[in-house]
Amino acid sequence: xxxxxxxxxxxxxxxxxxxxxxxxxxxxxxxxxxxxxxxxxxxxxxxxxxxxxxxxxxxxxxxxxxxxxxxxxxxxxxxxxxxxxxxxxxxxxxxxxxxxxxxxxxxxxxxxxxxxxxxxxxxxxxxxxxxxxxxxxxxxxxxxxxxxxxxxxxxxxxxxxxxxxxxxxxxxxxxxxxxxxxxxxxxxxxxxxxxxxxxxxxxxxxxxxxxxxxxxxxxxxxxxxxxx
Ligand SMILES: N[C@@H](CCC(=O)N[C@@H](CS)C(=O)NCC(=O)O)C(=O)O
Numbered sequence: 001x002x003x004x005x006x007x008x009x010x011x012x013x014x015x016x017x018x019x020x021x022x023x024x025x026x027x028x029x030x031x032x033x034x035x036x037x038x039x040x041x042x043x044x045x046x047x048x049x050x051x052x053x054x055x056x057x058x059x060x061x062x063x064x065x066x067x068x069x070x071x072x073x074x075x076x077x078x079x080x081x082x083x084x085x086x087x088x089x090x091x092x093x094x095x096x097x098x099x100x101x102x103x104x105x106x107x108x109x110x111x112x113x114x115x116x117x118x119x120x121x122x123x124x125x126x127x128x129x130x131x132x133x134x135x136x137x138x139x140x141x142x143x144x145x146x147x148x149x150x151x152x153x154x155x156x157x158x159x160x161x162x163x164x165x166x167x168x169x170x171x172x173x174x175x176x177x178x179x180x181x182x183x184x185x186x187x188x189x190x191x192x193x194x195x196x197x198x199x200x201x202x203x204x205x206x207x208x209x210x211x212x213x214x215x216x217x218x219x220x221x222x223x224x225x226x227x228x
Contacts, residue, residue: 003030006057010205014116014169019056026083070104096163110134114173122219125177154191193226
């Protein structure tokens with residue numbers, strides 16, 4: 001038995017994006033199976049990954065299903081130790097682990113107000129105080145990581161790591177909803193938008209089928225911010 005991964009819509013499923021980016025970037029030997037949310041295909045896919053009720057879900061060669069994105073990322077890092085999913089440097093790794101965990105456990109206002117949508121960008125999004133507080137916190141932790149470990153490139157803790165994959169959907173939200181961040185955070189967002197693995201995922205998602213109406217928001221539509 002080999003590794004299989006259940007994933008949702010490439011355009012809309014932020015948790016799928018995180019793990020999908022890791023599989024593609026690190027060329028992991030995992031078969032990805034996709035199903036669109038809100039279709040009959042979704043429960044049918046999950047039926048092959050008991051007891052998962054959300055995506056992503058990883059089935060290991062031993063037949064065990066791992067759920068929860070952070071647990072899946074940790075499991076992949078452990079099972080493929082030569083690929084460098086976490087930074088090799090202990091201090092950078094500790095920082096990266098903290099960042100990914102904080103993302104997994106928080107930023108609820110931003111996630112609620114701005115569902116990830118890689119197909120549609122908006123203008124005139126009204127930023128609530130709660131969303132602004134999440135943005136402020138993001139700027140604080142991104143800046144702290146980059147000040148310590150980010151001098152050599154665009155990512156948070158040296159080379160691209162699980163921490164960056166966990167913030168890829170956040171970068172997409174900042175770009176897509178035109179959320180206000182400073183120059184340093186904006187540069188980090190742009191690094192994600194220009195990342196070839198992110199661009200490939202987004203392009204594949206555009207071909208997944210019709211738009212999912214549930215993700216449409218009543219703001220002024222505008223083109224996706226980076227031509228790719
Ligand atoms: N905490 C979970 C969240 C996973 C999640 O909510 N996935 C969404 C798609 S992005 C899902 O499967 N939703 C289907 C449902 O809730 O029924 C994780 O880290 O993987």
